[in-house]
Amino acid sequence: MFNSDIIRMDFPLLKREIKGKKLIYFDNAATTQKPQHVIDTLSTFYAKHTANIHRGIHTLGEEATVQYEEAHKKVAAFIHADSWREIIFTKNTTESMNLLAYTLPQLWKKGDEIIITEQEHHSNYLPWQEAAKRHTLVLKVCPLTSEGIIDIKKLQKLLSKKTRIVSIAHVSNVLGGINDVAAIAKIVHKNKSLLCVDGAQSVPHMPTNVQELDCDFLCFSSHKMLGPFGIGVLYGKKTLLERMPPFLFGGGMVDVIDTETTWNELPWKFEAGTPDIAGAVGFGAAIDYLQDLGMNNVYGHDQEITSYALQQLKKQKDIIIYGPEKRSAVISFNMKKVHAHDVAALLNYEGIACRAGHHCAQPLFKTLKVPAAVRVSFYIYNTKEEVDLFIAALDSVRKVFA
Amino acid sequence: MNEYMEHIMDLYKHPHNKGKVKKAEINNKEKNPACGDEIEVTVKLKKGIIHEIKFDGQGCAISQAAASLITDFVKGKHIDDVLKLDKAQMLELLGIDVAPLRIKCAMLALRVLQRGILQHKGMKKTEIFLSDIG
Numbered sequence: 445m446f447n448s449d450i451i452r453m454d455f456p457l458l459k460r461e462i463k464g465k466k467l468i469y470f471d472n473a474a475t476t477q478k479p480q481h482v483i484d485t486l487s488t489f490y491a492k493h494t495a496n497i498h499r500g501i502h503t504l505g506e507e508a509t510v511q512y513e514e515a516h517k518k519v520a521a522f523i524h525a526d527s528w529r530e531i532i533f534t535k536n537t538t539e540s541m542n543l544l545a546y547t548l549p550q551l552w553k554k555g556d557e558i559i560i561t562e563q564e565h566h567s568n569y570l571p572w573q574e575a576a577k578r579h580t581l582v583l584k585v586c587p588l589t590s591e592g593i594i595d596i597k598k599l600q601k602l603l604s605k606k607t608r609i610v611s612i613a614h615v616s617n618v619l620g621g622i623n624d625v626a627a628i629a630k631i632v633h634k635n636k637s638l639l640c641v642d643g644a645q646s647v648p649h650m651p652t653n654v655q656e657l658d659c660d661f662l663c664f665s666s667h668k669m670l671g672p673f674g675i676g677v678l679y680g681k682k683t684l685l686e687r688m689p690p691f692l693f694g695g696g697m698v699d700v701i702d703t704e705t706t707w708n709e710l711p712w713k714f715e716a717g718t719p720d721i722a723g724a725v726g727f728g729a730a731i732d733y734l735q736d737l738g739m740n741n742v743y744g745h746d747q748e749i750t751s752y753a754l755q756q757l758k759k760q761k762d763i764i765i766y767g768p769e770k771r772s773a774v775i776s777f778n779m780k781k782v783h784a785h786d787v788a789a790l791l792n793y794e795g796i797a798c799r800a801g802h803h804c805a806q807p808l809f810k811t812l813k814v815p816a817a818v819r820v821s822f823y824i825y826n827t828k829e830e831v832d833l834f835i836a837a838l839d840s841v842r843k844v845f846a
Numbered sequence: 847m848n849e850y851m852e853h854i855m856d857l858y859k860h861p862h863n864k865g866k867v868k869k870a871e872i873n874n875k876e877k878n879p880a881c882g883d884e885i886e887v888t889v890k891l892k893k894g895i896i897h898e899i900k901f902d903g904q905g906c907a908i909s910q911a912a913a914s915l916i917t918d919f920v921k922g923k924h925i926d927d928v929l930k931l932d933k934a935q936m937l938e939l940l941g942i943d944v945a946p947l948r949i950k951c952a953m954l955a956l957r958v959l960q961r962g963i964l965q966h967k968g969m970k971k972t973e974i975f976l977s978d979i980g
Contacts, residue, residue: 785881785906785951789849801881815904816881844850 445741452825454479454733465795468830473617473645473774473821474799475667478730482670485729489722496718498696512721515728516711522731523662524653525679529710532678532685533724537644538567540663540678541611543691543714544640545571548609549579550689557606559637561586561594562811563616566804568642572611582606585807591768593621600631607637614646614657618803618819619767620750620774622646629658638684644668648823649746649772651739660684666723671730675723678714685710692716742824746773749822753831760838766812776803776817779838782845784816790844791818794837848943849908858907863917865900872925874962875903878954883909887917887959896920896928901955908940908948913955915939925963931956 452458457477460467469477489511495504497512513528520528534540549556558572558581576583584602589595594612603610610632615622625641632639640661643652647662648669654662661684666675680688690697690707694716699706707713734742750773757763762780779787788800798820802809809815820834870888877884883905890898899921901913919939920928936956937944944952964974 783881783883783904783906785908785948786850789906789945789948815883844855 445744446737446824448745448825448827451737452827454481455825456480456483458825462795462797463793465793468794468796468826468833470796470798470820470822470826470830470834472823472826473668473803473819475673476648476670476823477825478672479670479733481733482672482726482729486672486722486726489725493725494722497721498712508721511725511728512719515724518728518731519677519679522652522735523647523679524655526655527682530679530682530685532680532711532714533719534676534678534714535674535720536667536676537642537663537665538571538676540661540676541567541571541640541642543678544609544611544661544663545575547688547691548638549575549581551687552579552581552608554580555582555606556608557582557584557604559584559586559599559602559607559610561599561612562588563592563594563619563621563805563808564611564613565617565642565644566806567644568611568613569807581608588619588621588811591621592616592619592766593768594623594628596624596628596631599628603631603635603637607632607635609638609640611640611642613642613644615643615649615772615774616767616805616808617645617774618776618805618808618817620645620771620776621768622650622770622772625657625659633658645772645774648734648742650743654679666727666730669730670733671727672720672723674720675727682710685714690714690716737824745824746822749773749826749828749831750775752828753820753822753834756831756835760835762842763838766817773822774819775821776819778814778817779841782841784818786845787818787838787841790841791834791837794833794840796834796837849945849948851942854907854911854940854942857911857914861910862914863900864902864914866902867898867900872959872962872966874958874965876954876958876961878905878909878950881906881951883951883954885909885913885954885958887955887962889959889962891925894924894926896923896925899959901958905954906948906951908944909951909954912936912940912952916956916959920959925966929960929963931960 455477493507495508497509516531517528519531586599629639638660641659643662643664647664660681662679664677667673697708697713697716699708764778766776784800800818801816867888867890871891872889875886885903887901899917961974
């Protein structure tokens, strides 16, 4: 295991003060802070290697192309993909989802079915809802268990001969529940349907092996795992990606333009136009950083902080906690008789950054029957001392609302 | 603690004009997409002038205090003048520094009322944009 007190020194932003208090950054499910190594990589790229990729027959163009491809390879190794060509860079998880929701239905028939679940973030909800409207497909929403994970028995019942894809979050961004993707993959594939996994909240926090998960697609974002904004990933099995029509059209994605235009090879077929080259290279640096720590250690640390925070929160009689006991590094809660926004705003006066609202999961909040919740979410640089300060800061909220 | 000054907390704990006006001519219920709060404004008019007004719903201290203040303020005013009220006037009524991300909370009740007035004037809900309001 690593020492968070030492890791913190790599993150310049964590030295900041907020409202005269030491910053406690508990909004990692929204985005993580960036280590100096990632910031330096970005600035070095811009200072020394700026050039467009693929085309420039000059040294700079070559350097940029090699580094950009290298970033694909780092991501492929990180999630154990068969080939780096299965890694498509998008701008974020949302775009990855849209890529699938715009292209796959072109291969389907009217009346075909899509299954999502009650826990989904809007990014894994709206693209499919819109695709269903455009292509006259049926969108089914699978309920959760009372604990707050996907109800596999109910999912089994929703599957039909017409089910083309099941798209689920590995980890809920509100409840933190960890779904058994491998088990779900088994029943989905037995039904001859595809499985897409929203890994935005799982890939940053645990070892990811797409061979073991056996998902057909996996979407996640660089900025939630120490990397820059503007870079997302769509992983897809090569045989599927090859058979899919392109998403965006333009430079770099075409092979030969003729009456029968043909598309470039993977991953370029899905990366039209100049991508965020520096962002991708910076993302590669973030992956190096995480690999050095070891994702097993990252998981261990995040679990330790999360269960400690859960344990401390449970001791508070006026706190209602949502979601299962076994969870990733996310805890959503409410303080009785105080609105979530007020809790978050008052915690901010204590230097604690957390989030309040529906966390882009409105359908889930309908089920929970509350308008909003406060969410604290942790990462490698958070410590138990910070959790203690957060618990103590809840008193400052109580004082105002007493 | 700018946003949580005593007068705001007082209004939160003891709201003005909470509830529903019976046989209301203006009735608009909306959600604040930022936080999921729901607020309903009901109004009885006399010749275009706000005679009775109430608000209902749950929300954070800022949105609830703002609802109390604005419902007090518009009583006796013509609906056309209410449509002209803007962000600066709402913030002046609140008398606190509202953080940028909480402006929506502060504006919720006024916007629900204004969109209710526009519907009363015959506009469809889907046709109302922010630019229609002061």
